[in-house]
Amino acid sequence: MLIVHAAALVTAMYVFFISRIRMGQLSRPSITYAPMSVMNEERQKNLNKIYNCNDVECVNMLRMRRAPFFQLCNLLRGKNLLRDSIHSSVEEQVAMLLHVVGHNQRFRVIHQNWRRSVETVHRYFKEVLYAIGELRHDLIQPPFNETPLKVRNSHRWYPYFKDCVGAIDGTHVYARVPAKMQAAFRGRKNYPTQNVLAAVDFDLKFTYVLAGWEGSAHDATILADALERDDGLRVAEGKFYLVDVGYACRPGFLPPYRGTRYHLNEFGGRHYPTNTRELFNLRHSSLRVTVERAFGALKNRFRIIDNKSFHPFKTSQIGACMLHYTQLDTWFWGR
Template sequence: MESCDDGKDGGSENLMPKALSPGVASGGAKFVDEVLNGQDECCLDNFRMDKNVFYKLCHVLQSRGLLRHTNRIKIEEQLAIFLFIIGHNLRTRAVQELFRYSGETISRHFNNVLNAITAISLDFFHPPGSDVPQEVLGNPKFYPYFKDCVGAVDCIQFPVMVAVDEQGPFRNKNGLLMQNVLAACSFDLKFHYVLAGWEGSASELRVLHSALTRRNNLQVPEGRYYLVDTKYANLPGFLSPYQDVPYHLNGLPGDHHPQDEKELFNQRHSLLRNATNRSFGALKARFPILTSTPPYPLQTQVKLVVAACAIHNFIHREKPDDWLFRTFEHGDVIQMDEVLPSVEVEQPMLFENQDLDFPFVTEDLEMFVQLRDSVATEMWNDYINDDLSGI
């Protein structure tokens, strides 16, 4: 096992977990003790959070009566097994060799912790507040135009394993087996809401319809909205870009300038909507098991996504300057342009979901079309008045 006592802190240069040599520690308890008594970086590398956050999560799970010490394995070790698996994308056999327990013991505690976190996951997801997000308020490119925006909504697809006779609906347009996950994200990388388990062939609009009409539904504060792309259409509470309008993300001096209000609106809308990419990026970097095909029953795979997002939010609450959040927090134009293509074209939404019964009336739909136009016009007028000084 690589030494934990190397004096480093958990910086952004350490995105990938360090490989550990199985079998060096004499047992799981000793391994966990070495990690928790070592440098913070060692806990970050192995359990994907620092020691204080780890202990706080143990306390929450114990105080809620969801986990308890057993004769052989303390709660700290149970949580460590779970986090080590999802944080290193390891199979049970590899974890057996390190923790020195049987496969049955590893699997049992993995599922116990997963069920415990899932049981209180709603406690870790909170709707947006009433204040204007600082990421909007502090940026003249976004304020006051998006002052009523609370975040962004998008779907991401994670690999999934299902029985042969169930594979059809889970195959996406590329023929890959995927589950569709919808998330509402804040601009500071928190998840407001997560809906996992939809088939990979389901359209984003259909998944959004499910999120809005189910019992534990996605709620948008009155008078506020989330940013979405054109796959969702322009709906009350969800502001989308203009369709069929190309735009350039590089708006720096000497580069292409927007030609009209629609192109400018789409450009700034895309830069702000990038919050979902950054949130999912931090999630996948912390828990790479989500990027593979976990060898678990489908329901367990769905729970894994929800649990990972819940832990993500718990870490953000306890340590918002966590190294992975620092890595993915930057949302300014220059840094986002470095990772995004220079030219984007919003693809028209395919209206294969016209049969969906959204809880909106015609007047509300028309109001959001007018809202987008008014925001785009105000943004363009200010842009022109500034003599094309940059966006």
């Protein structure tokens, strides 16, 4: 009998305490964390000032306006390429990368300004760079086969360039390589560079990019490599790109006449074209300059491309290619 009474007492106590615990859990208010530390408060104020204040501050710090910046963040979040963590949001992760590439800053500078450790900045930089690279098939598209509006609406170019879909050229980006490799990467510049090939349409959007070749490589060699790749450059039947005299005349690529005045400054003042070849070169140059404008806008927007980088060659190679892929200077910025 004593054993039975003891068991009943234990059971009753167990049910009593379980019910009290459940009632306490239901009635207990939600957990509130302690006040944010001074460092976290400074970081949040800094972020709000950058992309929650106005477009001027956002462009100055991130080289993008607020609307396209949040559009990029939502795209990365929607495709599950980046995730909000308990410590950092997607907006902060993307903002750190844009600040690095926009002003060519060291991670230690970001560490001081953003109140993050160097390891954290380095980790998120690599994650965001990889995520942006995964957008290449969504943001970079081959040109349309229709006649561009810029050509169609101009009597200078239509109908002579009605089948032209863009312009191709190469640009040199600083390459940080070991001393034993610098000879191959030193070409026309007095410092090591990588020769980046790009195709641009007449809306200043990049339609193809190939990065990683040494600065001493010839433009024609890089173009041949781009055409031989499985996912390389493709030209539709009957269409062509404008190229400079460094490329050979072949189906799909139209260079100017050699040994004839070509550049716009050669026709300044009263030096008008005197024959059909000079007239063709003048109009060819005035249309092909689009690719030079695209390179200029990109390098002016993101200073890491036009300055000595603090990152190794592998990272800078991916970065040079990814920055073109994202169309950050035209597609997101909404020019």
